[in-house]
Amino acid sequence: MNIPEDxxxxxxxxxxxxxxxxxxxxxxxxxxxxxxxxxxxxxxxxGETLEKDETFGTVEAVKTVSDLFMPLSxxxxxxxxxxxxxxxxxxxxxxxxxxxxxxxxxxxSELDGLLDAEAYxxxxxx
Amino acid sequence: MKQTPFLSIHKSLGAKILLxxxxxMPIEYSGIKDEHMAVRNSVGVFDVSHMGEIxxxxxxxxxxxxxxxxxxxxxxxxxxxxxxxxxxxxxxIVDDLLVYNFEPEKYMLVVNAANIEKDWNxxxxxxxxxxxxxNASDRIAQLAIQGPKAVDALQKITSVxxxxxxxxxxxxxxxxxxxxxIISATGYTGAGGFEFYFYNEHAPxxxxxxxxxxxxxxxxxxxxxxxxxxxxxxxxxxxxxxxDDTTSPVEAGLGWITKFTPGKNFIDKDYFLKxxxxxxxxxxxxxxxxxxxxxxxxxxxxDAEGNEIGIVTSGSxxxxxxxxxxxxxVKKENSAMGSQIYISVRNKKLKAEIVKMPFV
Numbered sequence: 001m002n003i004p005e006d007x008x009x010x011x012x013x014x015x016x017x018x019x020x021x022x023x024x025x026x027x028x029x030x031x032x033x034x035x036x037x038x039x040x041x042x043x044x045x046x047g048e049t050l051e052k053d054e055t056f057g058t059v060e061a062v063k064t065v066s067d068l069f070m071p072l073s074x075x076x077x078x079x080x081x082x083x084x085x086x087x088x089x090x091x092x093x094x095x096x097x098x099x100x101x102x103x104x105x106x107x108x109s110e111l112d113g114l115l116d117a118e119a120y121x122x123x124x125x126x
Numbered sequence: 127m128k129q130t131p132f133l134s135i136h137k138s139l140g141a142k143i144l145l146x147x148x149x150x151m152p153i154e155y156s157g158i159k160d161e162h163m164a165v166r167n168s169v170g171v172f173d174v175s176h177m178g179e180i181x182x183x184x185x186x187x188x189x190x191x192x193x194x195x196x197x198x199x200x201x202x203x204x205x206x207x208x209x210x211x212x213x214x215x216x217x218x219i220v221d222d223l224l225v226y227n228f229e230p231e232k233y234m235l236v237v238n239a240a241n242i243e244k245d246w247n248x249x250x251x252x253x254x255x256x257x258x259x260x261n262a263s264d265r266i267a268q269l270a271i272q273g274p275k276a277v278d279a280l281q282k283i284t285s286v287x288x289x290x291x292x293x294x295x296x297x298x299x300x301x302x303x304x305x306x307x308i309i310s311a312t313g314y315t316g317a318g319g320f321e322f323y324f325y326n327e328h329a330p331x332x333x334x335x336x337x338x339x340x341x342x343x344x345x346x347x348x349x350x351x352x353x354x355x356x357x358x359x360x361x362x363x364x365x366x367x368x369x370d371d372t373t374s375p376v377e378a379g380l381g382w383i384t385k386f387t388p389g390k391n392f393i394d395k396d397y398f399l400k401x402x403x404x405x406x407x408x409x410x411x412x413x414x415x416x417x418x419x420x421x422x423x424x425x426x427x428x429d430a431e432g433n434e435i436g437i438v439t440s441g442s443x444x445x446x447x448x449x450x451x452x453x454x455x456v457k458k459e460n461s462a463m464g465s466q467i468y469i470s471v472r473n474k475k476l477k478a479e480i481v482k483m484p485f486v
Contacts, residue, residue: 036142036351037159039443040420058472060420062158062443063351091157 001124002029004095008111009120010071015095016114023072023103027059029094030124035061038090043068043079043101050076052110056101059090068100072110078102130175131267131329139347147239149176152349161352162445165317166486169273169340170348171333178242178263179323180235180249187231190257193392194249195225196375198385202227207294207312210383211375212248213394217401218371219378221245222363224312226296234308238365252393267329269322271336272348272356276319279340284309288320302335304328314353316360316484355442358451361412361483367423368410368439368453376401377455378410408436409461412483415450417476419469426470427454435460438469446486456480 003009008016013031017024032038043057050056050070057068057079070076079101083089090098105111115123128149136143141152152173154161164170182191191199197210204227212220221241226234237245242263249259271280277288286299286309296310301322308323324332337345354364363369363378375384376398386399415421421441429435441452452469460467463482468475 036154037157040418042419060443062355062445063153065420065422 001033002095003117003121003124005117007095008071008114008116009123010069010114011123012069013124014069014071016071016111017095018105018111019102021105021108022077023074023105024099025071025101025103026094026099027068027090028120028124032091032094032098035059035064035066037062038087041083041087041090041100043076045076046079046101048076049074049106070103071114072103072105073107074103074105076101077104128176130173131326132173132175132333135330135333136173136347141347141349146350147176149239151176152347154349154351155347158349158351158355159445161346161348162355164344164346165273165315165348165352165356166446167274168343169271169275169279169319169345170352171336171340171345172270172272172348172350172353173268174270174321174353175267175326175329176239177268178237178239178245178261179266180237180246181260181262182233182235182257183260184231184256184258186255186257187233189255190253191225191233191235192390193255194252195223196380196385196392196394196398197225197383198387198390199225199227199233200390204229205295205297207296207310208383209294211369211380212245213375213392213398214248214371215393216371217374217394217397219365219369219373219375220248220371222365222369226308226310240366265325266323267326268324269332269336270313270315270319270353271322271340272313272315272319273317275340275343275345279343279345280320280336282339283335291320293318302332304331307332314360314362315356316362316486317356354440355445358440358442358453359444359446359484359486361453361485363410363453364440373410373455374398374401374406377406377408406458408455408457410439410453411456411461411480412451412453412485413467413469413478413480414447414485415452415469415476415478416466417478418450419471419474419476420450421452421454421469421471421478427456428468428470428475429460430466430468432468432475435467444485450478451485452478453483
């Protein structure tokens with residue numbers, strides 16, 4: 001299972017990568033494996049300002065549907081439109097082409113509450 | 127929990143294992159879509175050893191089966207199989223099943239894993255004529271080898287001429303040197319192929335031989351996930367989703383296995399006949415999503431004004447079509463082919479259209 005060292009993680013299996021004050025967000029390799037083939041991602045919150053842990057969208061796999069949660073508070077600044085045509089990117093490249101949204105983070109101190117790679121590894125190996 | 131004789135193989139292949147009907151079963155190996163397409167285009171193998179097998183024997187065998195099943199088993203010649211259901215005495219369905227005619231006094235009923243005990247108890251309670259019943263479920267393993275390349279692959283490991291086994295017929299023959307395998311041209315995928323029934327101890331030998339034979343066709347193991355999407359694309363009912371103790375075969379579009387033939391008297395015959403003559407209030411229908419979205423079991427179906435007109439019983443994405451498809455009970459007045467309906471997905475009403483099944 002791929003858990004890059006340079007990312008932050010949530011207990012709900014989102015990953016976060018900071019680019020300045022923008023947080024790029026997706027779901028982890030573990031999460032895509034548990035979901036199975038992703039067929040559809042629905043994100044209709046672009047432009048909205050949401051609190052940490054609020055739902056920013058849903059991901060539909062063949063067998064199941066799952067909510068997506070804000071790892072940080074802020075404005076949903078952008079979504080990955082390429083997922084409309086290639087939702088399978090989430091399975092193939094969860095940390096790259098499978099990114100989901102960019103958040104303009106409103107409180108960077110929330111980053112301290114996220115898991116590092118080692119802590120996340122511990123979580124999924126429980 | 128129970129396990130099939132293939133469990134260690136599934137684990138070694140890295141399958142995702144989940145508890146289903148009391149059994150540890152493989153849900154997927156390489157991915158549902160990949161497995162689905164392997165079955166549609168070439169060949170895939172399902173472990174369906176969890177299914178139940180009940181023998182019905184003796185002079186009263188046929189009379190008993192005629193009483194407890196809705197289809198007309200008197201039409202079955204030895205070597206033929208038939209899809210059927212057990213009516214529950216209240217206008218619902220105990221289970222759906224296959225009836226195999228081996229000999230005039232020897233039949234096999236193949237039932238759903240989740241219902242083995244319930245079916246057994248029901249059958250025993252209805253056996254007023256004294257047919258000989260035997261539950262062989264724990265001793266018999268089953269593989270479904272499905273897909274257009276199944277015949278070519280499997281022909282290499284049997285002396286039986288597989289091309290001669292017509293759909294819904296079977297023979298007892300050799301597979302990989304095992305002599306008494308039931309080779310049945312059945313399956314629940316719509317892709318063609320066979321189901322093999324054999325004793326548990328032969329499981330590793332047969333698995334190995336099947337995969338060796340299928341290698342050149344890219345044979346793949348397939349899990350219950352792909353089994354579900356394959357049967358849904360064909361519009362086949364799944365017990366517990368589309369049919370259950372509260373649905374009648376007439377409502378479910380299973381009129382074709384509900385035979386009101388003179389001389390065949392079965393449980394709920396009068397009730398179903400009245401439904402057929404008077405009409406039902408709801409029908410099981412297939413629908414395709416027009417708006418983007420995936421229907422799921424339990425989602426509400428509404429009309430354009432938002433009035434509830436039905437409920438989704440099965441739904442998924444169709445790997446072949448690439449869109450959401452589903453089945454559900456819809457009020458009769460809203461159930462015409464081509465009707466627009468709406469599926470309540472989370473907080474939205476998504477447009478869908480009632481279509482004829484199969485979907486592919």
